[in-house]
Amino acid sequence: MDNIESLNAGWADPDAPVAEDYRCGTVALLGRPNVGKSTLMNRIVGAKVAIVTPKPQTTRHRILGIHTDEHSQMVFVDTPGIHKGDKQLNRNMVRVAYAAAEEADVLVIMQDLSKPMDHATSTLIKGFADGRLKQPRLHVLNKVDQMTHAALLPRLAEVQRLDPDAAAYIPLSARKGVQVDALLKEITRLLPEAPPVYAADWFTDQSQRQLAAEYVREQVFLAMQQEIPFQTAVEIEAFGEDETGMSIEAAILVGSERHKPMLIGKGGERMKDIGTKARKGLQDLFDCPVDLRLWVRVQPDWFDNPGRLQDLGLDG
Numbered sequence: 001m002d003n004i005e006s007l008n009a010g011w012a013d014p015d016a017p018v019a020e021d022y023r024c025g026t027v028a029l030l031g032r033p034n035v036g037k038s039t040l041m042n043r044i045v046g047a048k049v050a051i052v053t054p055k056p057q058t059t060r061h062r063i064l065g066i067h068t069d070e071h072s073q074m075v076f077v078d079t080p081g082i083h084k085g086d087k088q089l090n091r092n093m094v095r096v097a098y099a100a101a102e103e104a105d106v107l108v109i110m111q112d113l114s115k116p117m118d119h120a121t122s123t124l125i126k127g128f129a130d131g132r133l134k135q136p137r138l139h140v141l142n143k144v145d146q147m148t149h150a151a152l153l154p155r156l157a158e159v160q161r162l163d164p165d166a167a168a169y170i171p172l173s174a175r176k177g178v179q180v181d182a183l184l185k186e187i188t189r190l191l192p193e194a195p196p197v198y199a200a201d202w203f204t205d206q207s208q209r210q211l212a213a214e215y216v217r218e219q220v221f222l223a224m225q226q227e228i229p230f231q232t233a234v235e236i237e238a239f240g241e242d243e244t245g246m247s248i249e250a251a252i253l254v255g256s257e258r259h260k261p262m263l264i265g266k267g268g269e270r271m272k273d274i275g276t277k278a279r280k281g282l283q284d285l286f287d288c289p290v291d292l293r294l295w296v297r298v299q300p301d302w303f304d305n306p307g308r309l310q311d312l313g314l315d316g
């Protein structure tokens with residue numbers, strides 16, 4: 001991405017001419033873990049600004065993804081999946097999601113069509129439909145590529161019954177890019193009339209450092225099983241850039257001593273693989289050579305330690 005450098009270019013020029021009926025606002029992407037919120041945001045923004053894995057609880061903080069065209073600017077807020085969990089990290093993640101909902105102009109509530117409607121999903125939908133939040137709601141029924149047309153109709157009816165006052169119900173596939181335009185059309189209609197807030201080439205609010213940490217964490221999530229990913233975080237310890245490229249040093253935090261050898265793997269193979277894949281992703285994103293050095297640090301129960309969560313930007 002050539003203009004990743006301009007990520008922090010900042011605000012729109014207030015003196016630039018803009019159409020009178022221009023629309024701009026924030027759109028919160030909400031739902032249970034793993035429904036495809038980050039995939040949808042990346043698809044709309046056209047770049048991988050949020051990491052995606054097949055595991056739940058991938059997104060841990062609020063991430064902006066900005067889509068700008070000549071008619072509107074949509075500031076998407078990707079949020080952690082709403083779930084129950086007993087760690088401080090889990091509680092913070094859920095708090096982030098609800099705070100984003102309160103602040104947004106439009107709520108996009110997503111569900112996963114590849115799974116049957118479960119109690120947690122219907123409770124979540126009814127919670128947003130209870131009238132406490134006044135913003136318009138759009139229901140996205142994602143992963144339509146995994147469902148037959150015949151099975152879709154009763155599911156749509158069920159969502160309509162749970163939230164009859166929503167502005168629209170849109171089956172789509174974030175991964176395949178099917179019907180995403182229909183969603184954008186609905187969002188444009190619901191946004192307030194306002195000039196753009198961000199410069200047109202601004203994709204996200206994350207720094208290169210934050211993106212680097214997330215890209216490493218994505219590979220850890222993909223490589224590791226069971227509880228290990230959920231007890232892992234990534235901290236950038238050094239970040240440098242010159243005409244030859246970027247040089248990044250990152251520590252992978254694990255919550256227990258016994259996770260360390262599992263992450264490193266036999267002869268360091270697993271760590272090497274994580275590093276190679278993360279480096280490749282970062283080179284594509286930043287469009288320059290990246291030198292990435294990783295090591296593992298044991299930090300017992302970091303996910304229940306408010307001070308450490310704050311250091312990691314995970315204090316909610």
Ligand SMILES: Nc1nc2c(ncn2[C@@H]2O[C@H](COP(=O)(O)OP(=O)(O)OP(=O)(O)O)[C@@H](O)[C@H]2O)c(=O)[nH]1
Nearest residue numbers: 033034035036037038039057058059081173174175
């Ligand atoms: N088949 C199919 N899979 C999808 C689609 N959208 C997302 N996925 C997959 O669903 C999984 C979860 O996607 P994410 O975008 O990480 O989901 P999320 O809602 O952000 O998850 P959390 O961050 O954990 O809350 C990944 O394996 C995606 O590739 C889709 O339209 N069709």
Ligand SMILES: [Mg+2]
Nearest residue numbers: 037038058059
């Ligand atoms: Mg996500």
